[in-house]
Amino acid sequence: MTSKIHILPEILTNKIAAGEVIQRPASVVKELMENAIDAGADKIEVTIEQGGRTLIQVTDNGQGMNGDELKLAFRRHATSKIAKVDDLFKIATLGFRGEALASIASVAMVEAISKSADGDDTEAFVLKYDAGRETTFEPSAWPVGTQITIKNLFFNVPARLKFLKGKRTELNHILDIFKPLALSHPDLQFKLTSDQKVLLDCKPGDPGQRIVQIFGREYEKKIVSVENTRGQVKITGYIGNLDLVRVARGEQYLFVNGRPVTDRLLNNAVYGAYRSLIQRGEFPFFVLMVDLPPAEVDVNVHPTKSEVKFKDEWRVYHILKETVETGLRETMKMVPGLHDRPRAQSFFSRPEPAPFSPDQTPRGEYAGPNPNPDPNQFNLYGGGEPGTGPTRFPERSAEDSELLRKAREFSQVLQRNPEPVARGPERTAGGFIWQVHNKYILSQINSGIAIIDQHVAHERILFEEAMHQLDTRSGHSQTLLFPQTVEFPPDDYNTLLDILPDLNKLGFQVREFGPRTLLIEAVPVDMRGGAEGDVLREIVDYYRSNREFDYSPGKRLSASYACKAAVKAGDPLTEEEMRTLVDRLFATEHPFYCPHGRPIIIQLTIDELDKRFERH
Amino acid sequence: MQFTLEKSALQTGVQKIIKVSPTRSTMPILNHILFTIENGRLYLRTSDIEITYVLEVDLLNGEDGSVAIPARLLQEITNELPETELKFSVDEKQRISLETTVGTYKIQGRPGDEFPETPELADASTFKLPADLLERMVDKTLFAVGRDELKPALMGVLFEINKADIRAVATDGHRLVRFTNKAFTNSGDPAKVIIPTKFLQLLQNLLPMEDQVEFSISNDHVKVETKGAKVYTRVIDEHYPDYTAVIPSGNDKTFVSNTSEMVNTARRVSIFSNRTTHQLAFKLHPGYLEVYTEDPENSTSAKEEVLVEYDGEEMTIGYNSLYVRDLLRNIETEKVVFKLSSAVGPGIILPEKQREKEDLLMLLMPIRLNA
Numbered sequence: 001m002t003s004k005i006h007i008l009p010e011i012l013t014n015k016i017a018a019g020e021v022i023q024r025p026a027s028v029v030k031e032l033m034e035n036a037i038d039a040g041a042d043k044i045e046v047t048i049e050q051g052g053r054t055l056i057q058v059t060d061n062g063q064g065m066n067g068d069e070l071k072l073a074f075r076r077h078a079t080s081k082i083a084k085v086d087d088l089f090k091i092a093t094l095g096f097r098g099e100a101l102a103s104i105a106s107v108a109m110v111e112a113i114s115k116s117a118d119g120d121d122t123e124a125f126v127l128k129y130d131a132g133r134e135t136t137f138e139p140s141a142w143p144v145g146t147q148i149t150i151k152n153l154f155f156n157v158p159a160r161l162k163f164l165k166g167k168r169t170e171l172n173h174i175l176d177i178f179k180p181l182a183l184s185h186p187d188l189q190f191k192l193t194s195d196q197k198v199l200l201d202c203k204p205g206d207p208g209q210r211i212v213q214i215f216g217r218e219y220e221k222k223i224v225s226v227e228n229t230r231g232q233v234k235i236t237g238y239i240g241n242l243d244l245v246r247v248a249r250g251e252q253y254l255f256v257n258g259r260p261v262t263d264r265l266l267n268n269a270v271y272g273a274y275r276s277l278i279q280r281g282e283f284p285f286f287v288l289m290v291d292l293p294p295a296e297v298d299v300n301v302h303p304t305k306s307e308v309k310f311k312d313e314w315r316v317y318h319i320l321k322e323t324v325e326t327g328l329r330e331t332m333k334m335v336p337g338l339h340d341r342p343r344a345q346s347f348f349s350r351p352e353p354a355p356f357s358p359d360q361t362p363r364g365e366y367a368g369p370n371p372n373p374d375p376n377q378f379n380l381y382g383g384g385e386p387g388t389g390p391t392r393f394p395e396r397s398a399e400d401s402e403l404l405r406k407a408r409e410f411s412q413v414l415q416r417n418p419e420p421v422a423r424g425p426e427r428t429a430g431g432f433i434w435q436v437h438n439k440y441i442l443s444q445i446n447s448g449i450a451i452i453d454q455h456v457a458h459e460r461i462l463f464e465e466a467m468h469q470l471d472t473r474s475g476h477s478q479t480l481l482f483p484q485t486v487e488f489p490p491d492d493y494n495t496l497l498d499i500l501p502d503l504n505k506l507g508f509q510v511r512e513f514g515p516r517t518l519l520i521e522a523v524p525v526d527m528r529g530g531a532e533g534d535v536l537r538e539i540v541d542y543y544r545s546n547r548e549f550d551y552s553p554g555k556r557l558s559a560s561y562a563c564k565a566a567v568k569a570g571d572p573l574t575e576e577e578m579r580t581l582v583d584r585l586f587a588t589e590h591p592f593y594c595p596h597g598r599p600i601i602i603q604l605t606i607d608e609l610d611k612r613f614e615r616h
Numbered sequence: 617m618q619f620t621l622e623k624s625a626l627q628t629g630v631q632k633i634i635k636v637s638p639t640r641s642t643m644p645i646l647n648h649i650l651f652t653i654e655n656g657r658l659y660l661r662t663s664d665i666e667i668t669y670v671l672e673v674d675l676l677n678g679e680d681g682s683v684a685i686p687a688r689l690l691q692e693i694t695n696e697l698p699e700t701e702l703k704f705s706v707d708e709k710q711r712i713s714l715e716t717t718v719g720t721y722k723i724q725g726r727p728g729d730e731f732p733e734t735p736e737l738a739d740a741s742t743f744k745l746p747a748d749l750l751e752r753m754v755d756k757t758l759f760a761v762g763r764d765e766l767k768p769a770l771m772g773v774l775f776e777i778n779k780a781d782i783r784a785v786a787t788d789g790h791r792l793v794r795f796t797n798k799a800f801t802n803s804g805d806p807a808k809v810i811i812p813t814k815f816l817q818l819l820q821n822l823l824p825m826e827d828q829v830e831f832s833i834s835n836d837h838v839k840v841e842t843k844g845a846k847v848y849t850r851v852i853d854e855h856y857p858d859y860t861a862v863i864p865s866g867n868d869k870t871f872v873s874n875t876s877e878m879v880n881t882a883r884r885v886s887i888f889s890n891r892t893t894h895q896l897a898f899k900l901h902p903g904y905l906e907v908y909t910e911d912p913e914n915s916t917s918a919k920e921e922v923l924v925e926y927d928g929e930e931m932t933i934g935y936n937s938l939y940v941r942d943l944l945r946n947i948e949t950e951k952v953v954f955k956l957s958s959a960v961g962p963g964i965i966l967p968e969k970q971r972e973k974e975d976l977l978m979l980l981m982p983i984r985l986n987a
């Protein structure tokens with residue numbers, strides 16, 4: 001019998017993030033399930049008694065271990081998953097430290113039985129540990145695979161035992177481990193039995209089916225799949241609609257290369273994408289997998305392996321955010337509050353009474369009341385009746401003109417606001433719209449206050465127009481009385497020559513004029529002021545520095561142009577300009593996010609204001 | 617320090633000069649009006665650092681000295697008071713007591729010497745100018761100045777004082793106005809200066825009441841002096857673009873039309889143009905001009921025809937309707953002349969007939985209509 005498992009040299013163990021591995025029954029479940037997944041099992045059964053206090057048993061049909069391996073597996077730093085320091089940087093398995101079984105064995109009674117899939121090893125073996133002491137090792141009868149049984153966890157560590165919570169709480173912790181692992185491996189079969197009751201039985205399926213198996217039928221219509229690949233980063237998964245928004249954290253699942261992780265930044269990327277739809281303290285549902293080359297991510301940062309470190313976390317952030325935004329946009333064409341009921345039915349379906357589903361039972365203790373938020377709560381200006389039917393415009397699809405109509409409605413609301421709530425220079429007879437610090441546009445809406453970031457709002461408008469103009473070469477140009485010659489450094493100049501035709505489509509009229517010099521004869525009509533040469537320089541800078549985002553060059557140029565040609569924070573706007581900006585913003589496809597995913601509009605509801613002023 | 621003056625004299629004085637004092641300033645002293653009595657004469661002064669306004673106000677009696685009094689407070693109380701004599705007494709801590717027939721008011725002032733000095737105009741060239749000429753130069757050009765802070769040279773009107781004429785030029789880079797008066801003569805040195813917009817707006821209020829002004833130009837300041845007032849401004853110390861080079865000479869597509877018809881047409885049609893680009897198209901046919909617009913974003917469009925005197929070939933050219941309207945508003949004659957060359961070159965707009973000794977020329981850059 002030869003062994004794949006070996007003891008790691010000290011030079012390597014020193015490099016592994018060490019710490020307490022086993023804190024509660026759920027930690028044991030996590031380690032055992034991960035081992036089973038790493039062993040290539042396609043059927044994994046978890047059996048629990050008394051919330052894991054008395055029994056945790058994980059059975060798999062993976063590759064198993066021969067006798068030697070079985071004995072080695074319980075030694076510290078014994079692993080088959082890495083061998084040299086280099087391996088630490090390309091970990092493809094969930095485990096790699098060789099810590100888990102040894103840690104478990106030291107704080108419980110363990111019985112492990114396994115048979116190797118290797119044809120040379122014909123015998124199964126059973127091994128027993130009692131608080132870190134091997135008590136039995138002998139041949140046994142068992143099919144290929146492994147079963148590990150943990151009894152009386154922490155029986156020899158009274159301090160730990162005292163800290164265990166009630167069995168339902170511990171079971172909930174176990175579910176919090178079980179669900180993400182099942183979600184991230186929908187192709188495997190998972191079964192969870194607690195006190196002789198089958199809680200979850202997930203047959204192999206696709207990721208969407210797995211979500212339904214775990215969360216129940218009613219999720220089926222409330223989730224939408226997303227997918228996006230940018231270079232070597234691939235994002236797949238599902239995001240939930242507003243019916244699945246909860247006031248407690250819990251149903252946010254993020255996987256990096258199949259490993260469930262918690263990552264504040266990436267969670268924020270997702271929340272950011274939902275920003276205008278949810279309020280502080282509300283959490284959307286998502287199951288998102290980030291896959292990227294193992295070398296791009298360090299998993300060796302935390303003893304429980306629940307955190308990872310990306311080489312370029314902001315890149316992942318942006319891609320993730322973009323993915324979720326696209327998903328939300330595609331499916332909902334979402335304009336919170338600008339939608340009326342009939343439209344809401346499709347995706348923002350009214351909460352239905354949830355049918356009893358067995359898998360909900362164990363949630364009872366921690367899930368709290370399901371708030372099922374009323375879609376109206378996201379309404380930008382209360383439940384305005386949609387006047388007459390949408391007007392149809394030849395150039396636009398029905399949906400677009402619907403948005404346009406909503407935009408008009410919105411700006412009308414801005415204009416006819418009856419209650420003057422503030423005094424100020426921009427307050428006019430028709431309702432108020434204010435510029436704050438030459439940066440934000442503030443307006444009263446029925447549900448509270450809307451705050452619009454003028455720069456990103458204009459950026460969004462210009463971006464969409466630019467994308468459109470690149471397709472249709474329809475950018476109009478204001479010709480200049482004093483054409484500008486501008487000299488560029490060689491590399492900028494070469495970039496410029498590349499994008500020159502596209503710049504001209506946007507409305508610039510630029511041509512070569514001597515060595516490294518361009519002549520600007522016209523600029524896009526709605527470009528903000530400023531020295532034309534400088535604007536062009538900034539566009540090139542921006543275009544070049546964002547090269548690593550593998551947007552199409554057209555999209556990159558549009559984003560560069562939009563960012564540089566848009567009004568800036570600090571530019572004063574007239575009332576007319578503000579109203580036009582708001583109108584145009586709401587005529588865009590996606591008025592709530594700028595091309596980089598920053599929010600454009602923030603609303604402060606009266607409810608929230610009341611809360612903050614402690615008016616209850 | 618003590619002094620007495622008529623309420624109405626102070627009120628009109630304050631009204632005039634308060635326009636200069638900034639509404640918000642990091643220098644609190646600038647929110648004050650400086651009162652100075654010299655040789656028995658009272659001068660009020662406001663400043664925003666760039667511009668300084670000094671105005672003489674009739675004094676009934678008073679002793680020499682100075683004090684700075686909060687401007688808004690003074691404006692509000694003079695607006696509310698009935699006709700009365702105002703008696704100001706200022707102690708050594710700048711506590712001011714204002715006695716009137718209806719009551720007494722206490723105000724905290726500031727020492728007069730905290731107030732910025734009036735600018736010295738070293739080596740200034742000075743000449744006299746009829747107030748109505750200066751007013752007309754400002755009126756005809758001010759609308760076309762640039763508002764883009766990144767192009768500071770364009771944020772004012774260029775004044776050129778020559779031996780036999782005086783000229784004002786304004787442009788924002790998309791349109792240009794050049795106004796020349798040839799009745800003017802100047803025995804001094806020719807001079808060129810860019811005068812900031814805010815100062816010229818101030819002159820628009822000041823000039824209608826005057827006959828004659830004295831105009832002084834130094835390296836960094838301009839002063840305009842009338843009977844009772846002196847207004848100073850820092851000039852825009854930038855290089856003005858060479859506008860003479862862009863005034864075309866070969867524009868041979870000339871059409872003439874009725875000015876008010878054109879204005880009305882442009883107004884109506886532009887209601888339907890895109891609210892950001894404001895673009896209008898001119899399609900020139902022998903005998904008539906089509907003015908039209910289309911805004912696919914909002915599915916609106918408009919088209920009108922105006923009779924014009926034109927016998928050249930057909931051509932189409934786009935313009936910003938706001939610019940067209942501004943320029944046409946500046947035409948006082950019954951008919952207006954357009955001289956065009958191509959769809960991308962500058963167009964010239966002229967009154968049908970110039971006033972005597974006067975030359976008004978306007979340039980407008982087109983919008984290139986793609987697709």
Ligand SMILES: Nc1ncnc2c1ncn2[C@@H]1O[C@H](COP(=O)(O)OP(=O)(O)OP(=O)(O)O)[C@@H](O)[C@H]1O
Pocket residue numbers: 005031034035036038039060062063064065073074078079080081094095096097098099100101102145146
């Ligand atoms: N269910 C299983 N089937 C087959 N082999 C197993 C199983 N569980 C553990 N092993 C073997 O035992 C070794 C030690 O397992 P252990 O969980 O202690 O460490 P690890 O998984 O390598 O790393 P980590 O502790 O970080 O998870 C593994 O490397 C693997 O070779």
Ligand SMILES: [Mg+2]
Pocket residue numbers: 031034035094095096100101
């Ligand atoms: Mg393991």
